[in-house]
Amino acid sequence: MTQYDWPVVTGSESFYIKIAKLSDPGSNNCHVTLMVTNGGDYGSPYGNIDFIEISARGLPSSLTEDNVSRYLSIRRLGSTGLANNSQMRYGLVKGDGFIEVWAFQSAFINDAKVAVLAQTTLSTELYIPDGFVKQTAAPSGYVESPVVRIYDQVNKPTKADLGLSNAMLTGAFGLGGSGISTNGKMSDVEILKALRDKGGHFWRGDKPTGSTATIYSHGSGIFSRCGDTWSAINIDYSTAKIKIYAGNDARLNNGTFSVNELYGSANKPSKSDVGLGNVTNDAQVKKTGDTMTGDLTIKKGTPSVFLRADSGVTALRFYTGDNTERGIIYAGPNTDSLGEVRIRAKTAGGTSGGDLVVRHDGRVEVRDLTVAYKIKSRTIEIANTDTDSSATTLSIYGVQHTPLVLTRSGSSENVSIGFKLDNMNPKYLGIDTNGDLAFGESPDQKQNSKLITQAKLDKGLTIGGQLAFKGTTAFSAVATFSAGIAGAIEPENIDGQTVNLNNLTIIKSDAGAVKYYICPSSAGGANITNKPDGVTGNFLLRVESTRKVRDSDYANMQTLINSDTKRIYVRFVVNGNWTAWSQVVVSGWNQDVTVRSLTSTTPSKLGGGRIDVLGSTSDYGSMNCTVRGVDSTGTNSAWSVGTSESTGKMLFLKNHRSSAQVLLNGDDGAVQLLSGTVNGATAQALTINKDEVNSTADLVIRKQTGTGNRFALLNSGNSELPVSIRVWGSSTRQNVFEVGTSAAYLFYAQKTTDGQNLTVNGSVNCTTLNQSSDRRLKENIEIIDNATDAIRKINGYTYTLKENGAHCAGVIAQEVEEAIPEAVGSFIHYGEELQGPTVDGNELREETRYLNVDYAAVTGLLVQVARETDDRVTALEEENTTLRQNLATAGTRISTLENQVSELVALVRQLTGSEH
Structure with a gap:
């Protein structure tokens, strides 16, 4: 068996791939069996193996979800944990007597393999690994075939896989067997969460030491669960008492639930259980002043509480346990014109700011009203008695983008808000039947003036009839904008039109003094004539009128800006006579400029690295090319720069007043400086050749003024090196x-x-080298x-x-x-x-x-070393003198001691009579 590489790899995209075609074989055989492996998202840790059976025999008139698996059967072997939408999927497209087999390959499926397990020779065509077709959209008529799972001892089916989602197996939840015991839980919440985790079942639980649970220990019951709600029945096995626990997941997660104990003939409630702890019998309440400690519940079809007062105020009061008033609902005596019920609340300190009053006529009075949702009313009238003119009568605030909406029911026109001052007719701002915003004195907004908005201007609005504004908006006469105009000017588009630019003029009968035209493409200027040379399209044309006396007496200027040539062109027309197009010269554009004569009143600067002057033999017979400096009359030469065609291709720089010259020889490269002959002085020359410098005069550097020795640079000619x-x-x-x-x-x-x-x-050899060292030159010494x-x-x-x-x-x-x-x-x-x-x-x-x-x-x-040494020597000398003095003193003392010892020895000998 040969495995082929699956021919398509997907990244983040998905493809439909045609892999085979089978034709209806009639009574013959026609089928293909394929095996596809690793056909899943490569993010999964493992894949599936798909066995695909395809047959075209007995094709139906149409393919549907109900019959497609008869002709395309897929059986999948592998982990049930892999989602089908990340695996390869397969379907058919039916044609006339044939079917096409398509595979849907989702994103990130790589390195899949395919093997052909079986194939009949008749009526079958395989397009894998070669000949396949892929596309991103599903082919027309595509019907996907469901995948049938093959299970094994590891990949077992679920009840849902077997169609048994709602089946209850023997022994499950106690059916046909014994229920589940939930033991060791220390609270009702722990028990109920454990039951919820099990799902619906029969159960019982214990109460360990220290448990706060309220269940009947070891009492059996039933736990049921539907969606996020649940209930548990708990029956005491010794007394048959029943408790019911109920709630939903959210409450249980927060530790809350509801519990109710059922009463019956064997478990009757006490009076306190039903809020009748102070009731002596079934029909009598105890005497005045007694306190009811339980809740009072009145249950009937139309329950009521009656407080009957012969006269005075009838009140329902609310108090705390320490007899502090919290609030009161009361009604005073009615009159013929007034009846009202009042509600008042107090703070813990006994403070109250006013009553809520409900009157007999439906009016409600309140000092400060906060409405959390909605107020519905026929009319709201607010009479603000505040004398502060800056005070606010109605304030609406919040995060809503439309905090106030005015709706006129039953009508499609004229809803307004009004404005009224004393001694003035009301003004109305609103919308008319067209939804236009208008303002005026008429309640009928169609009679009032429309307000101009940006949307109206963009849509088009006629304000008079002449000046075009945003395409269709026009003014009736010339408009004056005292603050200027901001925004774009939209030129007239002549792209692709047949236009002669000579006809784009402004004459007497034309309005305005400036017109703009635009050709925004290169091809669009093919039929536009009288353009500048080199301009095809992509240009903006501005026509400006400088005179328009009559239609035949006018003067215009055309300015054309072209983005292809990146140049500006200008020409003029006077009474139909056009000048040629000329370029506007702009600094930095590297343009060639041709002028007849150029006179500059200030110094001129020319870039580009050079100036080219065309030669002419008419200026100075011996020169090919000359640049002259002349006086203001243009006749008398002051200086000239020129070249000679005969004398060594010489370049001259000459001062015509003194005849001083600089000559540059074009043949040998020599440079010669010639002094002038002013005041009869002899002309001198300095010549620089390629090997030497010659001078007809001494080279002397002299002070310009005054007297003194001169500086001379002399070369004796015998130095070793230059x-x-x-x-x-x-x-x-x-x-x-x-x-x-x-x-x-x-x-x-x-x-x-x-x-x-x-x-x-x-x-450096010198007699003396001195260094400045004056204290006045120093600091931080x-x-x-x-x-x-x-x-x-x-x-x-x-x-x-x-x-x-x-x-x-x-x-x-x-x-x-x-x-x-x-x-x-x-x-x-x-x-x-x-x-x-x-x-x-x-x-x-x-x-x-x-x-x-x-x-x-x-x-x-x-x-400083010498100074420190001197200090040490001086100290040593002083120390030596002191030591000598001390030694002399010590010698005197020793002599004295020796004399004293001798005297003592003599005394001892005398006393003892001994010689020793």
């Missing part, structure tokens, strides 16, 4: 004065982001603390410089930074020149930041 002097700058080195050779720079005097500095590419400790962090070294191999002595900046950070700074070392272009055109070198040492600052540290 020397350059440059002044330049960049973003980090703003001002740099550089002196260097072709091999390396000699020094920089520069202003950088770190400040001003002089950087020398080598040693402090003595260096612990200078001796700091100096111990620094060593003196001899070393060799990597750059040139020089042997030197000194300190290490990193050690100095640890000892006295103020003595350490940094500098940028400029190394090898880097290749490639730069933004500012200056050379780019390798930059490395190194630490440097201010040896004057180190000297300050050394001075």
